[in-house]
Amino acid sequence: MFDGLTTVSPSLRPTSRGGSETPLPQLPPALNSPEDCQKRAQLPPLPQVECIARARIPTTNDTEIYLHLYANDIDQKEHLAIVFGENIRSKTLFRQRGANEPSQDRMTRGAYVGKLYPGRTDANEDTKMGLKLVFDETTGELLGEPACDPTLARIHSECYTGETAWSARCDCGEQFDEAGRLMGREGRGVIVYLRQEGRGIGLGEKLKAYNLQDLGADTVQANLLLRHPADGRSFGLATSILLDLGLEEIKLMTNNPDKIIAVEGNERQVRVIERVPMVPLAWRGLGGGIKSKEVDGYLRTKIEKMGHMLDQK
Numbered sequence: 001m002f003d004g005l006t007t008v009s010p011s012l013r014p015t016s017r018g019g020s021e022t023p024l025p026q027l028p029p030a031l032n033s034p035e036d037c038q039k040r041a042q043l044p045p046l047p048q049v050e051c052i053a054r055a056r057i058p059t060t061n062d063t064e065i066y067l068h069l070y071a072n073d074i075d076q077k078e079h080l081a082i083v084f085g086e087n088i089r090s091k092t093l094f095r096q097r098g099a100n101e102p103s104q105d106r107m108t109r110g111a112y113v114g115k116l117y118p119g120r121t122d123a124n125e126d127t128k129m130g131l132k133l134v135f136d137e138t139t140g141e142l143l144g145e146p147a148c149d150p151t152l153a154r155i156h157s158e159c160y161t162g163e164t165a166w167s168a169r170c171d172c173g174e175q176f177d178e179a180g181r182l183m184g185r186e187g188r189g190v191i192v193y194l195r196q197e198g199r200g201i202g203l204g205e206k207l208k209a210y211n212l213q214d215l216g217a218d219t220v221q222a223n224l225l226l227r228h229p230a231d232g233r234s235f236g237l238a239t240s241i242l243l244d245l246g247l248e249e250i251k252l253m254t255n256n257p258d259k260i261i262a263v264e265g266n267e268r269q270v271r272v273i274e275r276v277p278m279v280p281l282a283w284r285g286l287g288g289g290i291k292s293k294e295v296d297g298y299l300r301t302k303i304e305k306m307g308h309m310l311d312q313k
């Protein structure tokens with residue numbers, strides 16, 4: 001997965017080992033044209049989210065992640081946050097549920113500091129690591145630990161074909177791996193994983209769109225032929241999840257200016273301080289990456305019809 005993971009580095013600057021290995025962060029585009037402002041004004045209010053459970057996942061790449069599962073008030077899907085960094089904490093998960101909530105209950109749902117080990121009895125203090133949580137006695141809210149912003153963030157929409165079925169029609173799997181690689185290297189970051197398959201149209205409709213693409217349509221035309229929007233995704237859940245994790249300023253990994261507007265939210269509750277370009281591996285001249293006529297067309301349509309900030313190869 002996160003191929004080429006190295007030890008934690010505080011900086012994204014290229015190393016002597018790989019000068020062009022990682023695109024440098026940039027200032028985000030201004031996004032204050034009348035059209036951009038209109039897009040922002042049309043965003044719905046942010047949904048409510050609640051983190052239900054969190055667990056440590058050791059990965060095959062020598063780094064640990066904390067997987068957070070969220071419920072929300074606009075759909076029944078289990079959206080996720082893949083968190084790199086033990087000290088990024090969900091407000092809704094850690095909030096005390098009654099003054100006498102048993103520590104075992106808190107540890108079971110993942111609201112613990114440090115690491116679990118056999119025999120541990122206190123969710124709020126890890127004596128081995130010297131970590132202790134402090135709460136507001138009235139509200140039960142977690143106190144302290146000011147956010148260390150901006151944090152690397154990637155908003156990833158589920159893509160069964162690209163992540164699991166080895167599809168070379170898109171580069172979703174590659175981008176997901178790249179986000180994990182960079183966050184593993186920084187030791188800090190969040191991938192919000194939204195359950196909106198096929199740009200929001202669902203897997204069945206996406207498969208129909210693939211057949212229309214084989215019949216000559218591009219990715220936008222295929223969706224429109226099926227009477228779906230070119231891109232039916234929404235990102236309000238991602239904004240709410242980032243805020244729940246205390247991340248008000250982020251370095252967003254994206255080429256998509258509309259995604260920046262959408263993720264910032266209707267009142268710019270989250271701010272994209274930097275943009276980290278996502279350059280396809282096959283375009284970097286370092287070997288590897290997806291090579292297919294389908295992915296070429298997919299990327300070309302993103303650039304020509306969807307305004308992605310990527311220099312066409």
Ligand SMILES: [Zn+2]
Binds near residue numbers: 162172
């Ligand atoms: Zn995909």
